[in-house]
Amino acid sequence: SITGACRAIQKLTRVRVVDNSALGNTPYHRPPKCIHVYNKTGVGKVGDRILLAIKGEKKKALIVGHKMPGPTMTPRFDSNNVVLVEDNGNPVGTRIKTPIPYILRQRGEFSKVFAIARNFV
């Protein structure tokens, strides 16, 4: 079954990997799930780092958009989007087609993720 409410990202939320990395795009019989949020509260918003379980492996990722409405003038996406990232902050993929919110620049030092993004909102 598909859960409806609490649309920010917490443990065991299914996420959608948005970049063109091999790990994110090869099909697997289980969707990628969040197992830990690197945050004081367990709730992940845009710009937070999370630990993802994909294809039986653990991988860190960055949240680039969620279904929960945030502050006014910020975009709200129809799916929980995530970009795979190494431990040092380098993105795994080489291109991001889906739109990325501008607010991400303020939160954290993810300039490399920004550099590979194509559309901004």
Added chain:
Amino acid sequence: RVSSDGKPEKFQPPPKPVIIDKQKQKEERRFLSPEFIPPRGRTDPLKFYIERKDMIQRRRVFNIPEFYVGHVLAVTTADPHANEKTSRFVGICIQRGGKGLGATFVLRNVIEDQGVEICYELYNPRIQAIEVLKLEKRLDDNLMYLRDALPEYSTFDVNMKPVSRLDHEEVPVNKLQVRMKPKPWSKRWERPKYNIKGIKFELPESKMKAAQKWSQPWLEFDMLREYDTSKLEDKIWREVREGLKN
């Protein structure tokens, strides 16, 4: 004048001139933005009066066009993190909420197969321009069901050209019936509580009948829920027009 018979023709009076008073035609269409109308409650009207003064002040400096739910708008905002410090978003207005200075409207668009919604505040000083690209009202006041409709109904070209329109014409109503994705939806739109007329329900008759079980037909006859705003609207419209004339 003599007709072909040789007898004088019956006197035909000249046609009366038809005077089209263009100013009168323009005045007949009045539009008051819904955030000016104060909600029903026990607050002092002085608070709404002061808020209205601030709203009129902002409208004098920055033009907020007349728009309804269902219009396609392009909004440019000032953003410190953007490339040229401005960001432009095009989308269909699905909801207008809030009263007074906190009035908001939500724009929705589908970019690169990803649905994006942004809730803008009408009186936020960060907004630099609001352009109406396409004028059309829809059958409902609230188009939240577009989230569960097929994405083609929410996609609008970012470089769309504004559709031209004459000022005194009525705002056209688009009687489009939208097709939905398969259930489950975020809300049960077939229930009479939402009173949606703009969806083409392809559900079986039994489901539609079962949804009518939740109808509350006594609500429209409830006298305590009546809120007649015509006199208030009149007064406020006059006030706003006086304020914007200067």
